[in-house]
Structure formats: structure tokens, C-alpha cells
Amino acid sequence: xxxxxxxxxxxxxxxxxxxxxxxxxxxxxxxxxxxxxxxxxxxxxxxxxxxxxxxxxxxxxxxxxxxxxxxxxxxxxxxxxxxxxxxxxxxxxxxxxxxxxxxxxxxxxxxxxxxxxxxxxxxxxxxxxxxxxxxxxxxxxxxxxxxxxxxxxxxxxxxxxxxxxxxxxxxxxxxxxxxxxxxxxxxxxxxxxxxxxxxxxxxxxxxxxxxxxxxxxxxxxxxxxxxxxxxxxxxxxxxxxxxxxxxxxxxxxxxxxxxxxxxxxxxxxxxxxxxxxxxxxxxxxxxxxxxxxxxxxxxxxxxxxxxxxxxxxxxxxxxxxxxxxxxxxxxxxxxxxxxxxxxxxxxxxxxxxxxxxxxxxxxxxxxxxxxxxxxxxxxxxxxxxxxxxxxxxxxxxxxxxxxxxxxxxxxxxxxxxxxxxxxxxxxxxxxxxxxxxxxxxxxxxxxxxxxxxxxxxxxxxxxxxxxxxxxxxxxxxxxxxxxxxxxxxxxxxxxxxxxxxxxxxxxxxxxxxxxxxxxxxxxxxxxxxxxxxxxxxxxxxxxxxxxxxxxxxxxxxxxxxxxxxxxxxxxxxxxxxxxxxxxxxxxxxxxxxxxxxxxxxxxxxxxxxxxxxxxxxxxxxxxxxxxxxxxxxxxxxxxxxxxxxxxxxxxxxxxxxxxxxxxxxxxxxxxxxxxxxxxxxxxxxxxxxxxxxxxxxxxxxxxxxxxxxxxxxxxxxxxxxxxxxxxxxxxxxxxxxxxxxxxxxxxxxxxxxxxxxxxxxxxxxxxxxxxxxxxxxxxxxxxxxxxxxxxxxxxxxx
Numbered sequence: 001x002x003x004x005x006x007x008x009x010x011x012x013x014x015x016x017x018x019x020x021x022x023x024x025x026x027x028x029x030x031x032x033x034x035x036x037x038x039x040x041x042x043x044x045x046x047x048x049x050x051x052x053x054x055x056x057x058x059x060x061x062x063x064x065x066x067x068x069x070x071x072x073x074x075x076x077x078x079x080x081x082x083x084x085x086x087x088x089x090x091x092x093x094x095x096x097x098x099x100x101x102x103x104x105x106x107x108x109x110x111x112x113x114x115x116x117x118x119x120x121x122x123x124x125x126x127x128x129x130x131x132x133x134x135x136x137x138x139x140x141x142x143x144x145x146x147x148x149x150x151x152x153x154x155x156x157x158x159x160x161x162x163x164x165x166x167x168x169x170x171x172x173x174x175x176x177x178x179x180x181x182x183x184x185x186x187x188x189x190x191x192x193x194x195x196x197x198x199x200x201x202x203x204x205x206x207x208x209x210x211x212x213x214x215x216x217x218x219x220x221x222x223x224x225x226x227x228x229x230x231x232x233x234x235x236x237x238x239x240x241x242x243x244x245x246x247x248x249x250x251x252x253x254x255x256x257x258x259x260x261x262x263x264x265x266x267x268x269x270x271x272x273x274x275x276x277x278x279x280x281x282x283x284x285x286x287x288x289x290x291x292x293x294x295x296x297x298x299x300x301x302x303x304x305x306x307x308x309x310x311x312x313x314x315x316x317x318x319x320x321x322x323x324x325x326x327x328x329x330x331x332x333x334x335x336x337x338x339x340x341x342x343x344x345x346x347x348x349x350x351x352x353x354x355x356x357x358x359x360x361x362x363x364x365x366x367x368x369x370x371x372x373x374x375x376x377x378x379x380x381x382x383x384x385x386x387x388x389x390x391x392x393x394x395x396x397x398x399x400x401x402x403x404x405x406x407x408x409x410x411x412x413x414x415x416x417x418x419x420x421x422x423x424x425x426x427x428x429x430x431x432x433x434x435x436x437x438x439x440x441x442x443x444x445x446x447x448x449x450x451x452x453x454x455x456x457x458x459x460x461x462x463x464x465x466x467x468x469x470x471x472x473x474x475x476x477x478x479x480x481x482x483x484x485x486x487x488x489x490x491x492x493x494x495x496x497x498x499x500x501x502x503x504x505x506x507x508x509x510x511x512x513x514x515x516x517x518x519x520x521x522x523x524x525x526x527x528x529x530x531x532x533x534x535x536x537x538x539x540x541x542x543x544x545x546x547x548x549x550x551x552x553x554x555x556x557x558x559x560x561x562x563x564x565x566x567x568x569x570x571x572x573x574x575x576x577x578x579x580x581x582x583x584x585x586x587x588x589x590x591x592x593x594x595x596x597x598x599x600x601x602x603x604x605x606x607x608x609x610x611x612x613x614x615x616x617x618x619x620x621x622x623x624x625x626x627x628x629x630x631x632x633x634x635x636x637x638x639x640x641x642x643x644x645x646x647x648x649x650x651x652x653x654x655x656x657x658x659x660x661x662x663x664x665x666x667x668x669x670x671x672x673x674x675x676x677x678x679x680x681x682x683x684x685x686x687x688x689x690x691x692x693x694x695x696x697x698x699x700x701x702x703x704x705x706x707x708x709x710x711x712x713x714x715x716x717x718x719x720x721x722x723x724x725x726x727x728x729x730x731x732x733x734x735x736x737x738x739x740x741x742x743x744x745x746x747x748x749x750x751x752x753x754x755x756x757x758x759x760x761x762x763x764x765x766x767x768x769x770x771x772x773x774x775x776x777x778x779x780x781x782x783x784x785x786x787x788x789x790x791x792x793x794x795x796x797x798x
Contacts, residue, residue, distance in 0.1 A: 005263055006272050008254055012247070020703060025242045027332055029678065035328030036519055038627035042324040043299060060112060062206045063183040063196070064692030066579045069516040070179040074199045081712035082199045085186035085673045088167050089113045092181070096144050102162045103139075110185040137162065148173075152252030204518065241339035241447050244276075248343040255347060267342055270527050276340045278331060284332025289324045334728045373413050381649020385739070393745035397506055400737055404454055407730045411453050412446040415722055419783025433698065438715050440694075451726050452767070455673045459763055460731020467592070468754045477651050481509060482538040483620030485629050487646045494637065495616050507624045510534065511616035517600075519560075519578050520568035524598030526578060528607025528614075534622060543572055544588035555606045557587035557620050562749045564598030565589045576600065580610040593749055665728045673770070681774035695782070696793035705790075709783035714777045720771030 015018045065071045076088050088106035133150035141161055142152045158164060171177050383402035386395050423435035502509050513528030531553035542562055551557035558576055565571060575583050592599055621629060626646035633639045695708055739751045
């Protein structure tokens with residue numbers, strides 16, 4: 001009996017190869033988008049973990065300077081003499097012909113755990129490592145360091161764009177003799193240690209964390225990618241859900257016959273479940289392969305984005321990691337199970353004779369319409385409640401899920417009401433039939449239209465966010481990059497002479513002083529600015545006191561960026577501990593779009609009082625032509641032309657980084673919309689095969705096959721247009737949540753929202769074009785249907 005049932009199930013797919021293709025393609029596309037995003041995230045996190053394992057992040061406490069990025073080596077000696085078990089680390093960037101490489105110097109004799117590259121299976125002489133110098137790097141980084149006098153050992157376990165060496169060798173390579181970046185604290189310390197504040201008051205202890213700093217910093221970026229991948233998967237699952245529903249509807253006669261012949265209901269459901277499992281594994285495997293190619297295509301742009309925004313090095317190669325391909329197979333099975341559960345439940349609950357009626361499935365679906373409407377209202381209410389509560393990033397993504405799913409569930413009800421209104425106002429028999437027939441086809445097309453709604457809403461929302469970000473970012477660059485040119489990349493000891501030279505030529509020089517610091521315990525940059533009319537004219541604030549710049553210039557206040565203000569819980573008039581015993585009130589909060597780090601700005605004099613040894617890293621120069629400046633500095637100081645960068649070049653570079661940042665988002669947008677178009681195509685093709693009994697009577701009453709084909713095309717356009725109109729407010733709501741809530745929670749800044757009617761119009765036309773192309777094939781099939789096939793409907797009429 002089991003063999004006969006299996007043969008009947010397989011025979012259905014042989015008779016309906018299009019449905020078989022639709023199921024596999026829909027689930028494979030959904031899995032491909034999800035697994036591609038997961039592959040990118042897995043590769044990035046593997047790079048973070050490699051860096052963390054290399055540098056000791058997440059496993060050991062660290063001693064870092066309270067302000068600045070280094071401290072004297074004598075501090076380390078004092079701690080060791082006091083009994084502290086610590087190990088020195090020197091970090092910095094080494095410029096090569098093909099970019100920068102991160103150099104990390106460690107002491108293999110005092111490094112705790114397995115952080116030292118010397119030992120284990122590596123056959124490296126310790127004396128050579130400590131004296132001549134040996135560097136450890138992965139293959140790609142080793143090739144870039146081939147010109148150094150030190151030996152470079154290839155080690156695949158080292159993080160990308162990073163080289164490990166002895167601390168003394170690193171000090172020589174980075175020109176940081178006598179300076180250290182941080183100290184690694186061993187887990188086991190002797191009893192009776194003197195307090196850290198007594199031995200090294202300039203250092204602070206940072207506790208070990210569960211993940212690397214860069215991993216935590218980029219977590220919001222990967223969460224956004226995961227959310228977009230999940231949305232893409234949801235759009236694809238609508239295809240699978242619709243296909244499974246139609247498959248089970250077409251199998252109603254087979255189910256009736258098998259049950260009448262004595263096949264137990266439980267066995268029938270078990271065999272159908274096994275069938276669904278095998279097909280989902282096959283589609284999932286295809287999707288994982290496609291996802292690999294999607295990830296390989298997008299990974300270079302993601303790596304460039306992470307490095308440009310966060311300074312995170314991510315390998316450009318893609319590995320077949322079990323964490324993402326297993327998750328791809330698992331979510332394919334889960335998605336197919338969710339899509340098929342409803343159909344299997346209806347089989348279990350529907351009487352044998354009910355299965356034989358042609359409209360049994362539609363009647364069963366109609367009985368659940370009010371339940372679907374109630375679920376939609378509940379989800380939208382939950383979304384509104386989360387928005388009012390403002391409960392954090394994860395809750396905000398839950399808000400997005402409730403909003404999108406609730407709107408998708410409400411779509412068939414809203415469309416049904418609109419179509420009923422059209423039917424009530426229709427004039428003529430053909431018009432009335434058109435609206436009534438469209439209402440009848442709505443259940444079969446509703447899932448594809450839900451997919452289209454989600455895809456369009458995601459496109460509207462994300463494009464509005466990106467375009468709003470672009471306008472804000474361009475305005476931000478115009479405000480911040482107000483100098484005519486910038487002088488940078490020069491040895492610090494030459495900067496004072498260059499400044500005096502420029503001032504003698506009548507230029508306004510604005511030095512930029514900067515150190516890494518931890519104000520209010522938050523990693524941030526502390527900057528010293530020569531406050532003048534240029535800052536007061538060009539910088540704008542999110543919130544500020546009157547005369548904020550005057551108070552900063554007098555050394556009486558500090559201004560901070562929005563990121564630091566939100567992370568430290570600060571706002572106007574709050575006191576900020578800047579280190580070195582300096583506490584100042586916050587006089588202003590400014591927008592700092594695109595910067596993931598906190599930032600605080602004090603006057604040049606105040607900065608010099610805390611860090612007297614710090615010299616400017618770059619100058620902003622006003623009132624001099626960039627070409628004249630480049631020529632004058634080249635003649636007087638033999639500076640290369642690249643040391644002088646004009647304002648337009650800096651803006652162009654910043655905008656290029658910005659555009660590349662959203663390349664992945666744009667690609668996923670296009671893929672999601674393509675999947676939605678595919679959903680419409682497959683739904684129309686599948687429905688066209690079972691619509692002949694409904695269209696044949698209309699043809700017999702005088703409507704030609706060509707006219708029926710045109711009606712089918714117009715029906716698809718009308719449904720797509722109505723869906724597009726409903727997707728617009730949903731997309732704008734999505735954009736508001738992204739700009740006003742997700743950005744604040746994930747990145748620390750809030751963006752204004754702008755509207756772009758022309759973009760929405762173009763997207764609407766693209767949607768109509770996609771719907772027309774999807775409906776064209778079924779319409780052509782209708783126009784070319786043989787007359788004999790239409791007549792056969794009446795011969796087989798029951």
C-alpha cells in the first residue's frame with residue numbers, strides 16, 4: 001500500500017513539472033538569499049575571532065591608557081617590579097606599497113595562554129624571533145611584507161592584514177621606541193599586589209569581554225544584514241506556500257481516491273510529510289550552492305565597508321563553513337514545513353467527500369479569513385506598542401517583523417474590499433464579471449501579492465533610508481570639510497615648522513589634535529581644536545547651549561558627537577570626565593554621520609594641558625589655493641604631492657566609501673524584488689492550468705481567446721497597481737523605523753527623513769513592468785489554447 005501511495009505522489013509531479021520547478025526554485029531562491037547573507041556574516045565573524053584569538057581580546061583583561069594610544073615602557077617595568085603579571089603589546093599600522101598592515105608586537109616570554117606565535121608546531125628559533133625579527137602573517141599579508149628585512153612566516157591562523165612579531169621588532173618597525181600600546185593581564189595574579197592607581201595611575205583596567213571590540217562594534221551591521229536576509233527568505237517562502245497550497249488543491253481527487261480505497265489517513269500524512277522533507281532538502285542544497293555564489297559576489301564589498309566604517313579586517317576569501325550551510329538546509333526544511341503545515345492540517349480535518357468538491361479548499365480558506373484579519377490587527381497593534389516603548393535594537397527588529405507580517409496578512413482583506421467596491425460600481429456584464437472573477441482568483445494570488453508587497457515596501461523603505469542618508473551625509477561633508485585643503489601624512493616633528501610657514505604666507509591654519517581616550521568609560525576620540533569663526537560658521541548642532549563654541553574656546557566646556565552622548569547617557573550641561581583630572585560640562589551635541597566611534601572636542605589649549613607631547617596629525621588650511629599650497633610645501637619642505645589633499649578629493653573619497661557601503665543593500669533589494677516577480681509568474685502559470693473550467697463558459701458566450709488573454713493581463717496589472725499603492729505607506733513606515741529607531745539603536749545617530757516621489761514612481765512603473773512580464777506568458781498560453789481543449793471542459797463536466 002505504501003508503494004502505491006508513493007507512486008501516486010510521484011506521478012503528480014510527473015504530470016505537473018512546472019509545479020515541481022516552482023517549488024524547488026522558490027525554496028532554493030529563498031535559501032540562497034538567506035545562506036548567502038549567513039556565509040558573509042560567518043566569514044566576517046571568523047575574521048574577528050581570529051583577530052581576537054591573536055590579540056587576546058575576550059579572554060584576558062587589558063590595561064590600556066586612560067588617554068592617548070600609548071604609554072611609556074617604564075610603566076610596564078614598574079608594574080612587573082610591583083608583582084603584576086602583565087605582558088606588553090605594541091600595535092600600529094605599517095604603510096606598504098599595497099596599503100596598510102597592522103603590526104602587533106608581543107613578548108613570547110610573558111604572554112599568557114597560547115597567544116604567542118612561537119612554540120607548538122612552529123619550528124622557529126626563539127633567539128631569531130627576539131633579535132633579528134620574524135613576522136607571522138597569512139599568505140596574502142606575507143606577500144605584501146616581502147620587502148622587509150625580517151623573515152615572514154606564513155601562518156593561516158593569523159587574522160587578515162595583520163602581522164605578529166616581537167614587541168621590540170614592532171617598536172622599530174613602527175618607530176615607537178620606548179612606547180607600548182597596552183598590557184595583557186594574566187589570569188593568575190599573586191596576592192598582595194599594590195593597587196593599579198598607585199603603580200600606574202595613567203592606565204585603566206578593561207575587563208575581558210565575550211567577544212572582540214570590533215565584533216561588538218560591527219554587530220549591528222551584521223544584524224541588519226541578517227534581518228534583510230530573513231526578509232528575502234520570507235518573500236521566497238510565499239512562493240513555496242502558494243505552490244504547496246495549489247499542489248494539495250490539485251491532489252484533492254487523488255486524496256479522496258486513496259482514502260476511499262482504504263489508505264489510512266495517518267499513513268497518507270506521514271508519506272506526504274516525508275515527501276516534503278526530501279524535496280526541501282533537495283531545494284535547500286541547491287539554495288546553499290546558489291548562496292555561496294551570492295556571498296562570493298558580495299563579500300568584497302562587505303569587506304571594504306567593514307574596513308572603511310569600522311577598521312575591521314575581513315578576509316576576502318569565502319570558506320565552506322558548516323555554520324552557514326547547515327543553517328541554510330535547516331531553514332529550508334523549516335520554511336517548507338511551515339508552508340506545508342496548513343495544507344496537511346486541512347487534509348487531516350477535511351471529510352472525504354469534501355475533498356472531492358472543486359471549491360473545498362477555497363471554502364476552507366474563506367473560513368479562516370476572519371482569523372487572518374484578527375492576526376493582522378494584533379500584529380500591527382504589537383508593532384505600535386513596541387514603537388511607543390522604544391525597548392532596544394532587538395525589540396525594534398521585532399517591531400519591523402510585526403509591521404511587515406501584519407501588513408502582509410491584511411493585504412488580501414484590503415484587496416478583497418477594494419475589488420468588491422469595484423464590482424458594485426461596475427457597468428456592463430463584462431466589467432462585473434472581471435471584478436467578480438478577480439475576487440475569485442485573489443486567494444490563489446494572495447501569497448504572491450504578499451511577497452510583492454513586502455519586496456516593494458522593503459525597496460521603498462531602504463531606498464528612502466539610503467537616499468535620506470545620502471542627502472544628510474553630503475550636507476554633513478559640506479559643513480565639516482570647510483577647509484580649502486588638508487596637510488597630512490607628515491612626520492610630527494616637522495608639523496610646527498610647516499604651521500609657521502603657512503601662517504607667514506597669510507593662511508589660516510587649523511591644526512587637528514587627536515588621541516584615543518575613554519571619556520565616561522566609552523571608547524572615543526578626544527580632539528583638540530583651534531576654535532575660530534570657521535568652526536562657528538560651518539558646524540551645526542543637534543542640540544547646543546547659546547555660545548557653545550565660545551565656551552569651548554575659553555576651555556569651559558566640551559562638545560561631543562551624538563554617538564558618545566547616547567552611549568554615555570549624556571546631554572547638555574552633563575559633566576564629562578575627560579581624564580587627567582579634567583571634567584567639563586557638555587555645551588553641544590553634533591551629528592557625526594558615518595562615524596561608529598564616540599568623539600569629544602575641547603580647545604587646543606585644554607588639550608595641550610593634558611597631552612603636552614602630542615603634536616597635530618594634520619592641518620586644515622584656509623585662504624590658500626590647494627595647487628599653490630602643494631607647490632609651496634614641495635619646494636620648502638620637499639613634501640610629496642600626496643601630503644596635500646584638496647577638499648573635493650576628500651569629499652569624493654568619502655562619497656565613494658558611502659556608495660560602496662550600500663552596495664550589498666542595493667543588491668539584496670534587487671534580488672528580493674526579482675524573487676517577488678518570480679512568485680507572481682509561478683502563481684499565474686500554476687493558476688492558468690486550473691482556470692480553463694472557469695474561462696471556457698465565458699469563451700463559449702462570445703469572448704475570444706485573445707480578449708480573454710488581454711483581460712488576464714489587465715487583471716495582473718490591476719492587482720500589482722493596488723499592491724504598489726498599499727506598499728508605499730508601508731515602505732514609508734519602514735523607512736521611519738529604520739531612520740528614527742534602528743539607526744539610533746545600532747549606530748548612535750538619528751537621521752532626518754526625506755521623501756523622493758520620483759523614485760517611488762519609478763519603482764511603481766518597474767513593479768507594473770515586472771507584473772506585466774510575469775502575466776505575459778500565461779496570457780499568451782491562454783490566447784493559444786486550442787479550441788478542442790476548451791470544448792473538452794464541457795465534455796468532462798460533472
